[in-house]
Amino acid sequence: MKVVLENLTKIFPSRNKKSDEQVVAVNNFNFEIPDGKLIGLLGPSGCGKSTTLYMISGLQAPSGGKILFGDEDVTDLSPEHRGVGLVFQNYALYPHMTVKQNILFPLENLKGEDAMSKAERLERAYQAAKLVQIDELMERKPSELSGGQQQRVAIARALVKMPRVLLLDEPLSNLDARLRLQTREEIRRIQRETKITTVFVTHDQEEAMSISDMIVVMKLGVVQQIGAPQDVYDNPVNLFVAKFLGTPPINVFEGKVVGEKLHIGAQAVLDVPGVADQEVFVGIRPEGFILDSNGPLTLNLNSVEVMGRDVSVVSWHTDALVPAIRSIIDADNKIDRDSETINFKLKPHKVFLFNKETEERIVVER
Amino acid sequence: MVNSKHKWKAWLYLSPAIILLLIFTVWPIINTVQLAFMENYDIMQALGGKKFTLGFGNFVSVLQYDGFLQMLGTTVLLCVITVPVSTMLALLIAVCLNSIKFLNRFLQTIFFLPYVTNSIAIGMVFAAMFNIIGNVPGLDSSLVSWGIFNDLLGVFGIKPINWINMGSGYWENIFVMVVYIVWNALPFKILILLGALQSVNKQYYDAAKVDGTSRARTFWRITVPLLSPMITYVVITGFIGGFKEYSSIVGIFGDTMGPPGNPGQLQTMVGFIYDSIKKNQGKASAAAIILFAIILVVTLINLKVSKKNTHY
Numbered sequence: 001m002k003v004v005l006e007n008l009t010k011i012f013p014s015r016n017k018k019s020d021e022q023v024v025a026v027n028n029f030n031f032e033i034p035d036g037k038l039i040g041l042l043g044p045s046g047c048g049k050s051t052t053l054y055m056i057s058g059l060q061a062p063s064g065g066k067i068l069f070g071d072e073d074v075t076d077l078s079p080e081h082r083g084v085g086l087v088f089q090n091y092a093l094y095p096h097m098t099v100k101q102n103i104l105f106p107l108e109n110l111k112g113e114d115a116m117s118k119a120e121r122l123e124r125a126y127q128a129a130k131l132v133q134i135d136e137l138m139e140r141k142p143s144e145l146s147g148g149q150q151q152r153v154a155i156a157r158a159l160v161k162m163p164r165v166l167l168l169d170e171p172l173s174n175l176d177a178r179l180r181l182q183t184r185e186e187i188r189r190i191q192r193e194t195k196i197t198t199v200f201v202t203h204d205q206e207e208a209m210s211i212s213d214m215i216v217v218m219k220l221g222v223v224q225q226i227g228a229p230q231d232v233y234d235n236p237v238n239l240f241v242a243k244f245l246g247t248p249p250i251n252v253f254e255g256k257v258v259g260e261k262l263h264i265g266a267q268a269v270l271d272v273p274g275v276a277d278q279e280v281f282v283g284i285r286p287e288g289f290i291l292d293s294n295g296p297l298t299l300n301l302n303s304v305e306v307m308g309r310d311v312s313v314v315s316w317h318t319d320a321l322v323p324a325i326r327s328i329i330d331a332d333n334k335i336d337r338d339s340e341t342i343n344f345k346l347k348p349h350k351v352f353l354f355n356k357e358t359e360e361r362i363v364v365e366r
Numbered sequence: 367m368v369n370s371k372h373k374w375k376a377w378l379y380l381s382p383a384i385i386l387l388l389i390f391t392v393w394p395i396i397n398t399v400q401l402a403f404m405e406n407y408d409i410m411q412a413l414g415g416k417k418f419t420l421g422f423g424n425f426v427s428v429l430q431y432d433g434f435l436q437m438l439g440t441t442v443l444l445c446v447i448t449v450p451v452s453t454m455l456a457l458l459i460a461v462c463l464n465s466i467k468f469l470n471r472f473l474q475t476i477f478f479l480p481y482v483t484n485s486i487a488i489g490m491v492f493a494a495m496f497n498i499i500g501n502v503p504g505l506d507s508s509l510v511s512w513g514i515f516n517d518l519l520g521v522f523g524i525k526p527i528n529w530i531n532m533g534s535g536y537w538e539n540i541f542v543m544v545v546y547i548v549w550n551a552l553p554f555k556i557l558i559l560l561g562a563l564q565s566v567n568k569q570y571y572d573a574a575k576v577d578g579t580s581r582a583r584t585f586w587r588i589t590v591p592l593l594s595p596m597i598t599y600v601v602i603t604g605f606i607g608g609f610k611e612y613s614s615i616v617g618i619f620g621d622t623m624g625p626p627g628n629p630g631q632l633q634t635m636v637g638f639i640y641d642s643i644k645k646n647q648g649k650a651s652a653a654a655i656i657l658f659a660i661i662l663v664v665t666l667i668n669l670k671v672s673k674k675n676t677h678y
Contacts, residue, residue, distance in 0.1 A: 059572055080578025092569035096591040105587075106577035161577070 001070050001164040001197050003033040003056065008065035010051050010221075025051040027221040029065070033214075036195045038188065040208030040229075043218035044244070049201045052218075053167050056199060057086045069164055080109075082165075085158030085196075089170040091150050093142040099153050100138040103128055106161045128160040131190060148179045155187070159194065166191070168200035172207055184211050205245050209233065217241050234349070239359040242283045242352055248312070248328070252321040255282040255353075262353070265319050269297045270346050272353065274365040281321070281354040288350025289313075289327035291335070295345035299325055304335055311335065315342060398651045407648035424652035437633040438660075444543060444634070445608030452548040453600055456555030461589065463556070464563045474560070481553035489617015492546045496529040496618075530618060532626040539625060539632055547614050551607070555600045562596040563589070598672040602665055609661050612636035635660075 008029040014021045026048040033039050041049040054060040058079035066075045074082050093102050103125040129135040132152040142150055158166055172180045188211040191198045202208050208215045209229040217224045225237045236242035242250050253264050257275045261268040299315035313327045353362040401407055404418040495514045516526040528534045529542050574584045611634050615623055624631030635657045642650035
């Protein structure tokens with residue numbers, strides 16, 4: 001089931017009656033989610049990603065725009081008629097029911113021609129439980145389960161009625177780091193097996209990048225960029241997206257283009273053909289540095305962190321907008337730790353230029 | 367844990383409460399038990415140094431008392447009707463109050479008012495509402511009133527009923543008592559249940575909505591189970607209060623515990639205890655212990671039943 005969002009907008013009235021200030025939570029969101037894909041809505045808190053999810057679910061009504069499932073306009077449909085499965089951030093498992101009762105609950109609500117016999121319901125519940133591998137835990141209460149198991153029950157409960165669209169609100173935020181890694185693979189597997197169009201919300205870029213077919217980066221209610229994770233990472237449209245994606249985060253400098261050469265401080269560090277003379281923000285990915293004693297960029301060496309496979313070089317520069325510049329280089333490189341400075345050559349495709357006023361990307365022709 | 371060095375301090379801070387409890391609660395209880403087993407107890411003779419024989423005579427005379435079954439019946443009847451009715455009404459009102467935003471605080475205050483009003487005063491107002499005035503010979507006929515409640519029934523074409531006046535029947539009296547007790551019991555129950563409702567995570571309702579749960583099913587399968595610990599609490603305290611019903615009846619009928627001409631028609635256990643204190647303290651003590659035993663058994667049954675249906 002493809003999901004189409006047309007000019008989707010949500011405006012919350014001001015809390016303070018005296019001021020007319022409104023909060024635009026989602027501003028003119030346009031996106032066609034292809035059938036059977038896993039989509040990550042990504043952004044810092046307050047960017048409108050959860051609001052978007054709740055509008056798709058029907059729990060919140062949009063202030064403007066349309067939502068279509070396939071060709072059907074569902075904008076004014078109540079949640080129960082949309083056929084969506086929703087997994088809440090805190091799972092919202094009914095504490096007084098067993099796992100089995102929780103999973104059966106949505107099926108018992110079905111009426112009329114959709115109604116099922118008890119045996120059918122049980123079979124479906126066990127199918128869903130098997131899919132998320134909790135069929136051993138059916139008689140337990142939610143309080144007797146670990147966080148990861150509760151998460152699976154919540155997914156089973158959302159999947160059991162075979163929704164047209166599966167929605168997950170921060171599905172991994174309540175899990176510890178190890179479980180998070182495991183569970184996100186699990187979500188990916190379940191999505192692949194069921195082929196249900198899935199939208200999930202997260203503030204963790206790593207999470208979104210690792211499992212999504214496409215990611216949507218949002219900021220203050222406005223969609224910044226939509227694309228495959230690697231494309232968005234390699235070609236951010238603006239400084240915000242560049243800063244938001246990647247761990248460690250991108251290193252940002254103030255720079256200047258003079259005669260098609262990019263300068264950081266007094267040093268000309270890179271050829272930028274086709275770019276007019278102007279002041280710019282320069283973003284360099286941590287992996288964009290090549291250790292080279294004759295390299296054009298000189299940084300003040302702070303420390304060297306060994307991470308096994310890689311080495312993380314921490315340095316500083318007066319024109320850097322980040323207090324610590326991180327460069328990830330291969331552990332085979334020999335670094336003179338006592339040296340005060342360190343020189344790098346830059347990989348051109350890991351260096352992005354942004355307009356200083358608009359923070360939009362300046363594309364360099366290569 | 368409290369350091370043993372400072373234990374005496376803890377006891378010191380607790381001592382005012384402990385001393386008062388010992389004097390006014392523990393000692394009377396011990397005394398009551400003693401008196402209950404003393405046959406033919408008389409305080410004047412006791413002061414004269416007379417020793418009484420111990421036995422079950424007081425209990426036997428309470429149980430063999432002619433009106434015992436009737437007053438126990440009235441007490442149980444009032445409990446069995448008013449506790450479920452008031453609990454269900456309170457739950458309904460709490461759910462309604464919780465779902466409206468307009469004037470929410472104001473309405474909460476209104477519903478809580480009866481709790482801070484004296485029950486005898488409320489009883490007098492209720493008595494006035496059910497009272498028929500003007501059947502006294504010689505009274506100006508323009509002053510005749512059938513009472514507000516009868517006037518209200520008249521709107522629906524129902525003939526006036528003698529609720530509490532001379533010659534009124536047992537069931538009419540019980541009806542008035544039920545209305546009064548339920549009304550009086552509501553505020554506390556609403557307060558407790560509303561508090562519990564407000565602490566229920568809203569996401570359960572969102573989840574139920576997405577799954578297409580009907581309102582009735584949401585109420586019975588989600589709201590009620592989540593409130594069950596508080597419902598249990600309200601029911602148990604309701605039963606305990608119900609078995610001690612007395613002042614509400616005094617409020618409407620006065621301490622004759624019945625309509626004029628038929629005193630004792632609505633006698634309850636506590637009413638009997640107060641009556642007996644004047645005549646035979648041994649018997650009153652025995653009745654108090656019997657009442658205690660009944661409440662204990664009922665509460666244990668309550669706990670047993672609710673344990674199965676309560677989710678903590």
